Amino acid sequence: LELLGTVKVSTKAQRGPDAVIERIARCVRDAVDEADLSLKEIRGVGIGAPGAVDGDAGNVIFAPNLDWHDVALKKQLEKALGLPVFVENDGNIAALGVYVTELKSKPRHMLGIFVGTGIGGGLVVGGELYSGFGHTAGEIGHMVLEMDGPKCGCGNKGCFEALASRTAMFQRIKTAIKEGQKTLLTEMLDDLEKMRSGDLRKAFRRGDKLVEGVVEDAAQYLGVGVANLVNILNPQVVVLGGGVMEALADEMLSIIVETAKDYAMPGAMNGVEIVVSSLGDNAGITGGAVLAKRMTK
């Protein structure tokens, strides 16, 4: 696999599924142009959706962060592009991308944890992507860790992603600012809504106490989540990826590993490697390419 070009377009979920799918189609056309290709030269499109996906039909059953319910993503996007489209859950597809292109050792069992707007997971069992009975496995972001914890986009409380995702960190920071706590972020940004993971890294490195506390708490929750998942699954390799890990791995990794060791059952972590993906935000598109290649050959 070779990365020939990328284009990034904001989701604009508030405009509704049809508009988002139009934007995805535009993004695909622009990326193909960026790669000096034409649509006629494309065999297929692989796409990761942030929620439960019915893999064969390519429908997104539910994506809380987009407020999507039963959206025929594959069908609509195929119509817009005139190309075969393959849809998987975003965590699964990112795990596939990491496993196929990044892990040279090809461990039998691998768990991918991708931390961004939400938290997605993907599981490789016996060298193959494990998607469960109805293609919905890997929804680790909605594992409840704290039953009376903060509200999650899915409607429950205390989900993993309501405690440790970028959204969760931003929410805590915004609340703290409203309560009068000081942070460099208010100087660094004219609009807090434009805050990104990289801003947290900058503020952290400049000694911002609020950001430090929020990032370290999130890293602790990530460690507890890793421990739960290692207790349940005992994979050989745990890969941490996504935009948050790309920006903040230096600040978070040692806390995640220490907390995971602290919470995991003795024995469960023996020989288990916890590594950070170097694909960063590209894990998903890499997995998308792997999926499209597999499905069209």
Place this chain on the structure above:
Amino acid sequence: LELLGTVKVSTKAQRGPDAVIERIARCVRDAVDEADLSLKEIRGVGIGAPGAVDGDAGNVIFAPNLDWHDVALKKQLEKALGLPVFVENDGNIAALGVYVTELKSKPRHMLGIFVGTGIGGGLVVGGELYSGFGHTAGEIGHMVLEMDGPKCGCGNKGCFEALASRTAMFQRIKTAIKEGQKTLLTEMLDDLEKMRSGDLRKAFRRGDKLVEGVVEDAAQYLGVGVANLVNILNPQVVVLGGGVMEALADEMLSIIVETAKDYAMPGAMNGVEIVVSSLGDNAGITGGAVLAKRMTK
């Protein structure tokens, strides 16, 4: 497989591993006698241990409810009995027993949840017992559900089994009685330490409000635990077993199922069956027989 005879001996964990292993050996000898057989006619012994097990060596790495650390169970028991002994985690072995002898449909992916003194889990993936990289998979009892929850035998707080096992229910009842709450259990039993799951069923059916509340709360936590695991694993069948389910399935099952549906991501529970094992407390010994048979043929 045919059950020829059973014998049950209390663990007496406080006497230490050597004494417990002596008791296990006595239990095996008595069970063989009960079945009108002699030790010479036995090909092998299968055993489920409540904790992390190094399957090949047969060492129990850690069993919090016994306070065992690195106990050479296989080696010591083989010496005591003069027979080959095979050790697995108790949740794994119970899942194997249920899958092989009870589930006629042979689903590709099955999750077993066994609720007793602790909570054990066992996972069948693609028709095979999944034990992970280092044989420790399935430790679902130590999945943290409530980070500031009650203390668990493992040292953490708010583990699944600290919220929903028989031990957790008994603990809540004992605390409530100390705080002056009324319950039929104090009339029914002269020694609360001798309380069993069946006593909870009797008190529940006689309208005991305290027991009703405790059992229903535990059922809710079980439902949240099931939802977490279905979100992560999306198995085709979830089997609930163990002594607590054997005694209290009528009281707990509908709450477990409703809570699991409520907490699981939309789509994740589609077509997923939640069933109660009819093997009850015999799931473990059935799996032990399956394991010994497989390993000695």
